[in-house]
Amino acid sequence: xxxxxxxxxxxxxxxxxxxxxxxxxxxxxxxxxxxxxxxxxxxxxxxxxxxxxxxxxxxxxxxxxxxxxxxxxxxxxxxxxxxxxxxxxxxxxxxxxxxxxxxxxxxxxxxxxxxxxxxxxxxxxxxxxxxxxxxxxxxxxxxxxxxxxxxxxxxxxxxxxxxxxxxxxxxxxxxxxxxxxxxxxxxxxxxxxxxxxxxxxxxxxxxxxxxxxxxxxxxxxxxxxxxxxxxxxxxxxxxxxxxxxxxxxxxxxxxxxxxxxxxxxxxxxxxxxxxxxxxxxxxxxxxxxxxxxxxxxxxxxxxxxxxxxxxxxxxxxxxxxxxxxxxxxxxxxxxxxxxxxxxxxxxxxxxxxxxxxxxxxxxxxxxxxxxxxxxxxx
Amino acid sequence: xxxxxxxxxxxxxxxxxxxxxxxxxxxxxxxxxxxxxxxxxxxxxxxxxxxxxxxxxxxxxxxxxxxxxxxxxxxxxxxxxxxxxxxxxxxxxxxxxxxxxxxxxxxxxxxxxxxxxxxxxxxxxxxxxxxxxxxxxxxxxxxxxxxxxxxxxxxxxxxxxxxxxxxxxxxxxxxxxxxxxxxxxxxxxxxxxxxxxxxxxxxxxxxxxxxxxxxxxxxxxxxxxxxxxxxxxxxxxxxxxxxxxxxxxxxxxxxxxxxxxxxxxxxxxxxxxxxxxxxxxxxxxxxxxxxxxxxxxxxxxxxxxxxxxxxxxxxxxxxxxxxxxxxxxxxxxxxxxxxxxxxxxxxxxxxxxxxxxxxxxxxxxxxxxxxxxxxxxxxxxxxxxxxxxxxxxxxxxxxxxxxxxxxxxxxxxxxxxxxxxxxxxxxxxx
Ligand SMILES: [Cu+2]
Numbered sequence: 001x002x003x004x005x006x007x008x009x010x011x012x013x014x015x016x017x018x019x020x021x022x023x024x025x026x027x028x029x030x031x032x033x034x035x036x037x038x039x040x041x042x043x044x045x046x047x048x049x050x051x052x053x054x055x056x057x058x059x060x061x062x063x064x065x066x067x068x069x070x071x072x073x074x075x076x077x078x079x080x081x082x083x084x085x086x087x088x089x090x091x092x093x094x095x096x097x098x099x100x101x102x103x104x105x106x107x108x109x110x111x112x113x114x115x116x117x118x119x120x121x122x123x124x125x126x127x128x129x130x131x132x133x134x135x136x137x138x139x140x141x142x143x144x145x146x147x148x149x150x151x152x153x154x155x156x157x158x159x160x161x162x163x164x165x166x167x168x169x170x171x172x173x174x175x176x177x178x179x180x181x182x183x184x185x186x187x188x189x190x191x192x193x194x195x196x197x198x199x200x201x202x203x204x205x206x207x208x209x210x211x212x213x214x215x216x217x218x219x220x221x222x223x224x225x226x227x228x229x230x231x232x233x234x235x236x237x238x239x240x241x242x243x244x245x246x247x248x249x250x251x252x253x254x255x256x257x258x259x260x261x262x263x264x265x266x267x268x269x270x271x272x273x274x275x276x277x278x279x280x281x282x283x284x285x286x287x288x289x290x291x292x293x294x295x296x297x298x299x300x301x302x303x304x305x306x307x308x309x310x311x312x313x314x315x316x317x318x319x320x321x322x323x324x325x326x327x328x329x330x331x332x333x334x335x336x337x338x339x340x341x342x343x344x345x346x347x348x349x350x351x352x353x354x355x356x357x358x359x360x361x362x363x364x365x366x367x368x369x370x371x372x373x374x375x376x377x378x
Numbered sequence: 379x380x381x382x383x384x385x386x387x388x389x390x391x392x393x394x395x396x397x398x399x400x401x402x403x404x405x406x407x408x409x410x411x412x413x414x415x416x417x418x419x420x421x422x423x424x425x426x427x428x429x430x431x432x433x434x435x436x437x438x439x440x441x442x443x444x445x446x447x448x449x450x451x452x453x454x455x456x457x458x459x460x461x462x463x464x465x466x467x468x469x470x471x472x473x474x475x476x477x478x479x480x481x482x483x484x485x486x487x488x489x490x491x492x493x494x495x496x497x498x499x500x501x502x503x504x505x506x507x508x509x510x511x512x513x514x515x516x517x518x519x520x521x522x523x524x525x526x527x528x529x530x531x532x533x534x535x536x537x538x539x540x541x542x543x544x545x546x547x548x549x550x551x552x553x554x555x556x557x558x559x560x561x562x563x564x565x566x567x568x569x570x571x572x573x574x575x576x577x578x579x580x581x582x583x584x585x586x587x588x589x590x591x592x593x594x595x596x597x598x599x600x601x602x603x604x605x606x607x608x609x610x611x612x613x614x615x616x617x618x619x620x621x622x623x624x625x626x627x628x629x630x631x632x633x634x635x636x637x638x639x640x641x642x643x644x645x646x647x648x649x650x651x652x653x654x655x656x657x658x659x660x661x662x663x664x665x666x667x668x669x670x671x672x673x674x675x676x677x678x679x680x681x682x683x684x685x686x687x688x689x690x691x692x693x694x695x696x697x698x699x700x701x702x703x704x705x706x707x708x709x710x711x712x713x714x715x716x717x718x719x720x721x722x723x724x725x726x727x728x729x730x731x732x733x734x735x736x737x738x739x740x741x742x743x744x745x746x747x748x749x750x751x752x753x754x755x756x757x758x759x760x761x762x763x764x765x766x767x768x769x770x771x772x773x774x775x776x777x778x779x780x781x782x783x784x785x786x787x788x789x790x791x792x793x794x795x796x797x798x799x800x801x802x803x804x805x806x807x808x
Contacts, residue, residue: 263601265578281526281574281604290547290558292536294694294701295580296600347600351695353678378545378558 005056009048016041032098039094078131080121086114117142158211161218168221185210265289265297268311268363268373271304275364275371288374289363293353299346299363303338309365311335315350315375316357350377437616437732438589444615445608446572447523447592454519458512465508523593526604529574531555533565533607537577537584537597537619538700539785540626540768541717552646553639559649560678561711562704563718565607565634568642569736573607580700585621588634594620609636611736614743616718625769626786629719641740648744648808649708653681656806665803668796676703676787679807699785710747710808716768716787720756727751746808754801761797763789 002010020037024030089110096104124138166174188206192198266289267278276285291297301311315331331351335344354361354377365371436442443449480488531551536543544566546552546559552568565588567573577586579597586605587594595605609615619630637645656662666682670690674682678692695701709715713723713731721728727750734742756767765772770786777783792800 263598263603265602280602281529281532281576283527288548290534290545292534292543292545292578292580295536295578298600349701351693351701352691356689356691376547376558378547378560 003051003056003058006048006051009044009051013041013044013048016044035094035097043090078125080118082114082118082121086111086118089114154211157218158214161215161221164218164221165214167226168224170227181214261300264300265291266363267300267302269302269304270309270311270365270368270371273305273368273370275368275373277363277373286373288376290376290378291348291350293377294349294351296347296349299348300343301335301338301346302343303340305368306340307367308337308339309368309371310337311344311346312364312366313346313348313362313375314359314364315348315361315377316352316354316359318352350375353377438618440589442590444590444613445592445610447606447608448590450519450522451593454515457515461508461512523606524604525606526574529572529606531568531571532574532576533567535565535575535577535586535597535605536580536702537586537623537630538580538702539582539624540619540630540770541704542584542586542619542630542632543702543704546646553643555646557650559646560705561649561708563632563714563716564712565632566642566645567607567609567634567636568639569609569612569636570639571608575605575607577603577605580702582623583621584619584623584630586617586632587620588615588617588632590615591617591634596621607634609634612636612638612641612739612743613736614732614739624785625771626717629717629768631714631718633714633718635743637740637743641744644744645711648711653679653683653707655683656803661799661802662806665799665801668800669803672790672792672796672800673706677706678703680705680707697782697784698787699780699783703787706804706807708807709804710806713743713747715757716760716764719768720760721753722747722757723751724753727753747805752805754805757801757804758797760787761790761792761800765789 016037020034020041023033023037027033089107092103092107092110096102096107120142121138124134124141127134127137162178165177169177192203263280265279266286269276269278269285276287277289279286279289299311299313303309311334313331313333315333317328317330319326320329321327333346333348335346338344350361354375361375361377363373363375440448440452440455443452529551531549532547534545534547536545541562542565543560543562545561546555548558549555552571552573565575575586575595577595577597578601579599581599583599584597585594586597588607591607591609592605595603597603613636615634615636617632617634619627619632623630656666669677669679670682670684674690674692676692676694676697678694679690682690684690692703694703697703704715710722713728714721723731727748731739731742760767764770764787768786770784770788771780772784772786772788774788
């Protein structure tokens with residue numbers, strides 16, 4: 001009934017199970033232990049089962065029928081790495097249960113991939129008597145799946161390494177380094193193209209060295225960490241508020257920051273204690289700007305003077321009815337304070353025409369005598 | 379010969395053909411396919427000749443420039459068009475020759491050749507030379523068209539769903555404009571002067587194009603893009619929004635009107651003249667009262683006084699998405715409305731205006747919409763229910779989902795009597 005080999009595993013399973021039960025009932029906080037012992041039990045039961053199934057792989061030497069049909073008497077299948085990998089995946093599973101979800105998912109993926117690959121391989125090995133044909137069949141089926149996935153993983157690793165290197169190197173050095181790398185790639189490409197009969201192994205070696213170099217540098221850079229990223233002040237897009245000082249990295253909303261530098265409604269320049277406007281399409285310095293009603297107008301404030309200054313957009317006040325009481329609401333927006341040579345952006349959207357206000361609409365710099373540009377909203 | 383004529387006798391012949399198939403069956407079938415093969419090119423050429431005749435008085439034709447900038451674009455396109463035509467002919471001839479010469483007669487495949495460096499180099503260098511030849515004048519024209527240093531006056535152009543607003547800042551240019559002017563639909567410019575449009579948008583991307591005067595320029599929210607405008611002579615030029623911008627994009631049209639210098643001054647003065655309230659106790663004053671209650675929350679009429687004696691300031695930002703509605707102060711000085719999609723004057727008067735020779739055009743346009751020319755029907759239809767004339771998202775039952783805002787002008791549920799009075803009031807806005 002029980003083969004010799006299976007007895008060992010059955011005994012071991014029982015001990016593991018018993019230990020698991022004892023451990024679980026006697027110890028508090030025993031999750032890790034239970035996971036380990038139950039996993040061990042399952043693994044041992046699995047091995048016992050296999051041993052029983054193949055009856056210890058014991059075949060009587062004089063059994064003629066078996067000698068003709070036994071696997072050992074037919075052509076040996078080539079070695080396979082999938083059982084090994086599947087075993088690794090299975091072993092990772094309890095580790096994942098203890099350590100964390102990422103490893104659990106990894107082990108599940110490894111298990112699924114290994115099982116599928118293993119199944120296809122063992123099926124293809126029985127497809128015909130011709131080993132070369134069988135290999136071809138396996139490739140036919142699996143390559144369309146394997147190659148893109150492996151390629152994507154490879155590319156992902158290379159790209160990730162690139163990004164780590166770029167983040168590690170100073171901005172200028174990064175540009176230089178990657179110009180050099182791309183020139184080298186181009187050089188080798190040209191050499192290989194020009195010399196038609198380069199050996200495959202040479203090409204493979206060069207590529208491998210390149211890949212190892214980049215991945216190695218990527219890992220090193222990742223460990224060394226990213227460079228210090230310079231912080232710039234970012235445009236304040238708050239409406240009708242003054243005083244909120246927000247800081248951000250230059251990389252935040254980069255597209256918007258770049259867009260805010262061109263085709264603006266006006267650039268307001270503080271220079272020598274005087275404020276003037278530069279307006280697209282209008283020649284010369286202006287002391288008045290016309291901004292359309294109910295439209296977002298992008299304005300850039302440049303401070304060329306020594307004192308830090310801020311630009312204030314003052315678009316009058318409106319009396320609004322709040323629960324029966326008249327409340328004076330003001331339309332005022334400001335930039336943050338800007339040091340010498342600095343610039344700030346302001347987005348304004350006047351909703352009332354300037355003739356609706358008793359005081360004129362202005363863009364002004366508090367504390368500067370000549371610091372006013374009049375705004376007309378038709 | 380039409381196709382059906384050709385097939386009839388052919389079919390009746392088929393029975394005979396069957397009997398004598400060995401002798402003439404082949405030639406019969408090839409005959410009919412040959413006839414069909416010729417039909418397509420012949421039809422294409424005929425269609426082309428007919429269609430090219432259609433462009434006679436096309437109002438939006440880049441091939442009929444009416445200003446300096448459009449002419450530059452036109453001059454630039456003529457040569458490449460010619461060269462492209464020659465290339466097309468050569469290619470067609472070569473393809474036709476090969477198709478005919480090497481048609482399948484059961485012969486062996488002709489000798490194949492691979493790689494001919496001299497030919498390859500020639501075929502790379504020749505197009506490169508052609509492209510360089512086209513590229514140099516193209517780039518210089520681009521810079522020319524982008525020039526802003528020689529412009530004499532400025533107009534801000536703002537697109538929104540689905541009409542264009544023009545505002546003229548106070549300036550010394552264009553013969554002097556003392557106070558800002560706001561109008562819509564028709565861009566009025568002085569003839570012969572370099573006018574600079576500063577184009578922008580209040581909502582989505584639109585594109586400004588008056589084909590006879592210049593190329594297109596996108597109107598992008600948050601940015602100001604410039605476009606030079608110049609018309610040689612007084613006249614009216616049509617255009618339309620050329621960037622798909624939603625439901626009524628097709629109704630987002632515009633017209634540029636150029637007037638002689640004196641005429642432009644008259645137009646400016648008229649736009650800036652102070653508001654005169656209608657005489658009391660008339661249908662006009664009743665119209666004004668109706669206008670204040672129903673329309674001024676969106677539409678501005680400059681100088682209109684409310685019951686409290688203060689000027690009524692419209693707050694369209696609270697009622698419509700783009701935050702504006704057309705300024706109606708001088709509605710009757712323009713001849714179209716609602717994105718230049720509908721006429722304020724009768725078809726006959728419109729045709730007359732569009733065909734007025736340049737010398738008389740300024741005077742004709744400045745007359746505005748005269749009582750004889752007034753087409754009251756379209757305006758009444760507009761007031762009765764704007765959304766049936768021009769599709770807009772202005773359904774009062776959906777305000778809950780839009781936060782109380784419309785896209786376009788809603789149906790205000792006016793009675794015929796109210797419409798009468800409003801139209802009477804509006805026709806005085808000249
Ligand atoms: Cu549009």
